[in-house]
Amino acid sequence: MKVRVEWSYQSPKGTKAFFQSEELPAAHALLIVEDIQKTGRAKSLEFIDRFDSSWTVKELKAYLKGIETEPHNITVYFDGGFDKDMGRAGLGCVIYYEQSGKAYRLRQNVEAAELSSNNEAEYAALHMSVLELERLNVHQLPVVFRGDSNVVTNQMSGEWPVYENDLSRWADRIDRSLEKLGIQAQYELIPRKANAEADRLAAQALRGVDISGTMELEKT
Template structure:
């Protein structure tokens, strides 16, 4: 969960008050900073504001929420990439998921070769769909998730900034959004330079070569 902190500050000599709002940060960072602020004895009405839906949380409620998700996958970042071999009409899908659970950090890697797609853009959408499926298998529900890829078509399409026109791409976008809604996932999409998406790219390339990769590793 990404949040803002908002609080009313009272000057040391009293009489002067103003309201501050922090930069966006993780909920865990917010709790740490909120505790430091409260120690000053000059902070009033401190709340957490969820950057996704503007819901308001007290520090007690936020601590309880963080405690409740300790044993569930959280702090999730997903990388996806799709490749398409024009000559063979095969596609390779790559998926990397970083997450935390029970106080440990993990990396999941998964790839897949498919032969029913028609373009590189469709392979990119299919790779994102593969990632969303893997989140479901992990048991991710009602969580914010960061999705990162190097496809402008997919990232801007899923953000709603570019229209999705091709029929096959519309079908993939609809499937992805339906699955995200089913899992209660709050997506945030980030466009990466290709060189920064090397893990997912390598998995997609290996899939095209018929090399299957699957597994989860503790970091």
Template sequence: MNIKIELTYKTVKGTEARFISDEMRAEKAMLIAEDLEKTGRAKVLSFIDHLDNRWTMKELKKFMQGIETDPHNVTVFFDGGFDLKSRKSGLGCAIYYEQSGKKYRQRINAAVEELETNNEAEYAAFHLGLQEIEQLGVHHLPVIFVGDSLVVINQLNGEWPVYEVELSKWIDRIETQLKRLGITPEYEIISRKKNKETDHLATQAMNGIEIRSTVEIDAGK
């Protein structure tokens, strides 16, 4: 979870100024805030999340302790591929998350035959990632969804209109599930070059290679 620190700083002679930090991880923000409080000059200190909700130090600590043993700081990379000749689709997802002080990466792919376009495959890949994080127990948290599909991300965030009936059905399915899980989505578009991991997973699915793995990754990655 990313948040900002807001505080009023008061000098020894009583001059005050209000500051708002850049967005940062909640864990880092609490460390910095605690250090600022030690100076005795930080007044009215609070935290602001991505929905502009305000948290006190006590509230934020309680929340972070509550989610420590559950998957959190979740990012879902997705990609879908469609072969016009064979009418086969491949879906690929890579999910990065933290749990109990450790970092994990989960990779999943799936082959599908009932889709008609590449855009449908991209939506199906997004939906696959959503299903997987539900299985992990992710709920009532912000989740970052990352992909190279301008259509999927710009339609989901409301930037682009939706004219295709099938794509509209995918959006309804996804938005219903997001609401049911209490997930606040954040969308990020990356280049195809930076999305090679899930592109490879989708290609493997179309070639009949099934992937499902979860590994612990180094904290520095």
């Protein structure tokens, strides 16, 4: 989870000012706040997450302690490809997360039938991603979903209405799954080039190449 820090400051002579940081990983923000508090001049201080919820120092410490051994700091990349001639779709997702002080990458793809368009394949790939999060036992956490589909990203974020019945069914299914897991979803539209890993997985699924696995990454 990323948060921004907001605090008011008062100098020894009584001059007051208000400050706001850029978004930072919660653990980094907490370290900065602990340093600010040593000055004794921060008169009010709080953390604001991406959903504009406010956290105290005590609340954020408890949150970080609680998720230490669970998957967190999760970013999902998803992509779907559709072969119209063969009536088949390839779905791919890549999930980056941290757990117990280590960083991991999960990759998964699958071939799907009975889909009718590339947009439906993109929705199916997003749904597959949510199922993988459920298998990871992700609950009550913010998750960033990144894809290169204008349709899926804008419809799931509420920017565009969903008129097509088949897409509406996928959107409702995904929303129900996210609600059940307590996941706070943030959708980000990214260029196709930035989604190359998920795109490659979807293409491999269409060629009959199955990919499934998790590996530990070096933390930067």
